[in-house]
Amino acid sequence: KAGVTQTPRYLIKTRGQQVTLSCSPISGHRSVSWYQQTPGQGLQFLFEYFSETQRNKGNFPGRFSGRQFSNSRSEMNVSTLELGDSALYLCASSWDSSREQYFGPGTRLTVT
Amino acid sequence: DQQVKQNSPSLSVQEGRISILNCDYTNSMFDYFLWYKKYPAEGPTFLISISSIKDKNEDGRFTVFLNKSAKHLSLHIVPSQPGDSAVYFCAASGHSGGSNYKLTFGKGTLLTVNP
Numbered sequence: 462k463a464g465v466t467q468t469p470r471y472l473i474k475t476r477g478q479q480v481t482l483s484c485s486p487i488s489g490h491r492s493v494s495w496y497q498q499t500p501g502q503g504l505q506f507l508f509e510y511f512s513e514t515q516r517n518k519g520n521f522p523g524r525f526s527g528r529q530f531s532n533s534r535s536e537m538n539v540s541t542l543e544l545g546d547s548a549l550y551l552c553a554s555s556w557d558s559s560r561e562q563y564f565g566p567g568t569r570l571t572v573t
Numbered sequence: 574d575q576q577v578k579q580n581s582p583s584l585s586v587q588e589g590r591i592s593i594l595n596c597d598y599t600n601s602m603f604d605y606f607l608w609y610k611k612y613p614a615e616g617p618t619f620l621i622s623i624s625s626i627k628d629k630n631e632d633g634r635f636t637v638f639l640n641k642s643a644k645h646l647s648l649h650i651v652p653s654q655p656g657d658s659a660v661y662f663c664a665a666s667g668h669s670g671g672s673n674y675k676l677t678f679g680k681g682t683l684l685t686v687n688p
Contacts, residue, residue, distance in 0.1 A: 465616070494675060503662065503680035504617070517674040551616055558674045559666040560605060564616030 463488065465554050465565035473571045479540040482568045486533050486554030493535040494558055495527060498549040498567070507550075509558050510535055516558075542572045576600045577665050579679035587687055592650040594682050596663030599644065603665040607676065608637060608648045611660045620661075621648070653686045660684075 466485045474480050486493050495507040506519040510529035527537040533554075539546055549569050553562035578597045586592045594608075604625040609617035623630040623637045623646070630637050636649045650657055660683050664676040 504678040506675045509674045559668060561607065561619050561622060562676060563619060566616045
């Protein structure tokens with residue numbers, strides 16, 4: 462069974478631009494969660510989607526948004542990029558987002 | 574407010590010895606706990622989990638212990654191997670309030686296993 466895939470793997474953007482990251486979950490998983498990892502901060506929860514509905518959201522500004530499609534694929538968008546948005550963005554899929562989640566390799570976003 | 578804490582940023586052990594990674598939590602609504610391993614430039618990999626109805630779970634060289642009264646869990650790796658060198662994250666979840674539908678992670682402990 463194929464694992465979680467994320468595209469693109471690396472991205473360089475300029476302050477003020479916007480970016481869209483994509484995640485394809487493991488086949489059969491309907492829950493997709495997004496996390497931001499920065500040095501020294503661990504994994505910070507962004508949001509979780511299940512059957513195209515956002516069920517939980519972390520403490521991030523409204524510039525961070527996401528969506529999920531009927532095939533469970535998910536995208537997250539960050540508008541008006543700031544230098545502090547430079548991070549590794551991780552997507553994880555699961556049967557139950559309160560149990561084992563399986564992570565993709567991440568998208569490394571650099572904002573200059 | 575950090576609900577899951579890994580107080581040791583790093584740990585160094587000799588190959589063949591035991592590695593013990595510790596994690597504390599503050600939210601009494603957490604009822605499920607997990608450990609993940611992460612290599613650089615890769616996503617975290619699930620290692621082992623434990624439900625709050627248990628106090629121990631084993632999987633090969635990995636054992637997780639849960640002390641609910643102390644709100645403390647630990648991961649034991651025996652024997653440690655150089656390939657175990659990675660960052661280890663503790664995570665927790667619950668089924669009420671804001672802990673629904675998500676894992677709350679600690680900041681990680683970098684384990685180095687020396688040959």
